[in-house]
Amino acid sequence: MEQIIIFIILAVLGYTAGTLAERKHYRSIETRERRYLNLPAVTTKKESFKESEVENAILVSGNAVISLDYFKRILAGLRNIFGGEVVSYETLIDRARREAILRMKEKAGRADVILNLRIETSSIGQTANKRNTIGSIEAIAYGTAITLKKT
Amino acid sequence: MKYVPKELRGNVNVSRTSPLKEFAILLGGILGIVIVVYAALGIALDLVVTSLPVSIEQKLGSLYSSVYEDSEVTPAGTALQLMLDRLAAEIPTNKDSVQPPPEYKIHIIANTRENALALPGGNIVIFSALVKGAGSKNELAFVLAHELGHFANRDHLRGLGRRLVLLAASAALFGGDSRVSGFIMNSLLSVEMKFSQHQESAADLWALDLLNRRYGHVAGATDFFKRMSKQENRGRFSYYFATHPFPENRIRTLEKKIEEKEYLLKDKTLLDAVFKN
Numbered sequence: 166m167e168q169i170i171i172f173i174i175l176a177v178l179g180y181t182a183g184t185l186a187e188r189k190h191y192r193s194i195e196t197r198e199r200r201y202l203n204l205p206a207v208t209t210k211k212e213s214f215k216e217s218e219v220e221n222a223i224l225v226s227g228n229a230v231i232s233l234d235y236f237k238r239i240l241a242g243l244r245n246i247f248g249g250e251v252v253s254y255e256t257l258i259d260r261a262r263r264e265a266i267l268r269m270k271e272k273a274g275r276a277d278v279i280l281n282l283r284i285e286t287s288s289i290g291q292t293a294n295k296r297n298t299i300g301s302i303e304a305i306a307y308g309t310a311i312t313l314k315k316t
Numbered sequence: 317m318k319y320v321p322k323e324l325r326g327n328v329n330v331s332r333t334s335p336l337k338e339f340a341i342l343l344g345g346i347l348g349i350v351i352v353v354y355a356a357l358g359i360a361l362d363l364v365v366t367s368l369p370v371s372i373e374q375k376l377g378s379l380y381s382s383v384y385e386d387s388e389v390t391p392a393g394t395a396l397q398l399m400l401d402r403l404a405a406e407i408p409t410n411k412d413s414v415q416p417p418p419e420y421k422i423h424i425i426a427n428t429r430e431n432a433l434a435l436p437g438g439n440i441v442i443f444s445a446l447v448k449g450a451g452s453k454n455e456l457a458f459v460l461a462h463e464l465g466h467f468a469n470r471d472h473l474r475g476l477g478r479r480l481v482l483l484a485a486s487a488a489l490f491g492g493d494s495r496v497s498g499f500i501m502n503s504l505l506s507v508e509m510k511f512s513q514h515q516e517s518a519a520d521l522w523a524l525d526l527l528n529r530r531y532g533h534v535a536g537a538t539d540f541f542k543r544m545s546k547q548e549n550r551g552r553f554s555y556y557f558a559t560h561p562f563p564e565n566r567i568r569t570l571e572k573k574i575e576e577k578e579y580l581l582k583d584k585t586l587l588d589a590v591f592k593n
Contacts, residue, residue: 180335202321240335243342252331252338259329278319 179235186234187256194263201270206279206308220314225279226307227268230289231261233300258286261304269306276310283307357481365473373473377437390424391590392447397422399453400440400460406530407464420464430544432459434466436473447591449543452584454527454536456591461526465519474515513561520566524573533580538567 233241233254240253262284273279289303404420420438427443434440440463450456466472527534545563560566574581 199323202323205319205321236335236339240339240342243339243346246346247342250331252333253335255330259327 175235176239177236179237179239183234183236187260190260190264194260194267197267198263201267204270204273204276204279206266206270206282206306208282210281212278212280212311214311214313218313219311221276221310221312223310224307225269225272225276225310226305227265227270227272228303228305229261229264229268230301230303231257231264233257238300257302258304261286261302262306265304265306269308273310276312279308279310281309354481361481362474365470368470368473373436376473377435377439379436393422393424395588395590396424396442396447396456396460399457400464403457403460403526403530404464406526407468408529420467430547432463434463434472438467440464446540450587450591451539451543452536453587454531454584455539456587457531458523458527458537459540461523461530462519464526465522466515468522469515469518471515471519516560517566517569520570521573524570524579525577528577528579531582533582534574535581536584537574538570539584541567541570 237253237257241251244251244253265284266282269282270279284304284306286302286304289301400420400422420440423439423441424444424447425441428445429443430446430449432440432442432446440460442459446459447456450459524534524537527537541563545567573579
């Protein structure tokens, strides 16, 4: 009986807190994406400018760690039984990657373009691969920030 | 090529589904499957239990006996055993049912809770507090008859088997203990408890008939539950999840039966001094 009550409290708490945090995060992501719209980050290694035009080229990286909430984990656990798309994890990955790119762009400062963008993801935390625990995911985005000489 | 900044609208990486709806569908599905499997195994078990040979039950019973054998024989124990034997002699023989255990044995163990258990092999365990707290011989006789009722209905084996099914089902479905399986097992357990409450009521009514056959009246049959309902100030709600029905409901059921069958209520026999030690 107590276990059921604890379970329900945790699930409701997880759902409410998780949903609120997610909405807030998405609002923040969208605002900042608009701000950095003029700094393209592309996956190509070469660009059309000549080497002599480059003022500065440095490695920039940004990473973000996002945790699962209790409700999402239960939902994914149930999904594990039946199979199919684990929809509850989608926002997690999406948020982590976009946040990582934004932080990378922030680090790039007044650069004109970020070339060779790469994103990597890993599960994180001491207990990431154990059962019965809440895991988190880490996304790291890195690339080469190019600043061109101003003419 | 000139770079033209363009804002992306929408998000293809996140599905537009309601997590609550998904949760309800998945949980409903899993609960449905578990209940169907559990019910099927339960029905199969009931068939097995009613035809389980006495020899196997005796073997199971010897496991319990060896645990309680050490408890010393007290005068109260001897007196209770005598009462039990006389009650058991009155059990109607039914040719269709499987033979009952050849003998019933009383084990009194020191415990402050007022309770009694029916275990395989005809073993009846009585907690010492129940003997001390009893108000009359009739009250104790009803408790003994109630436990005999469990043997007659084979509840002692059923309880054992159902728990086994529950464990097996949980292990097969989830492999281990995860929070999900914990939740589902708990919900199933409350269904199980309802089943057990039904068994308790059946044993109560069975005991009433036996009491009447042995003594010719049923005085003191509801005394134990009356004491229980006075002692425990638990709310009615907490009994929803308990193995035994609400004491007041049990009293009401018994009184209804007494009226229906027109059983007599004669004077109660007081307890001898041996029971008070």
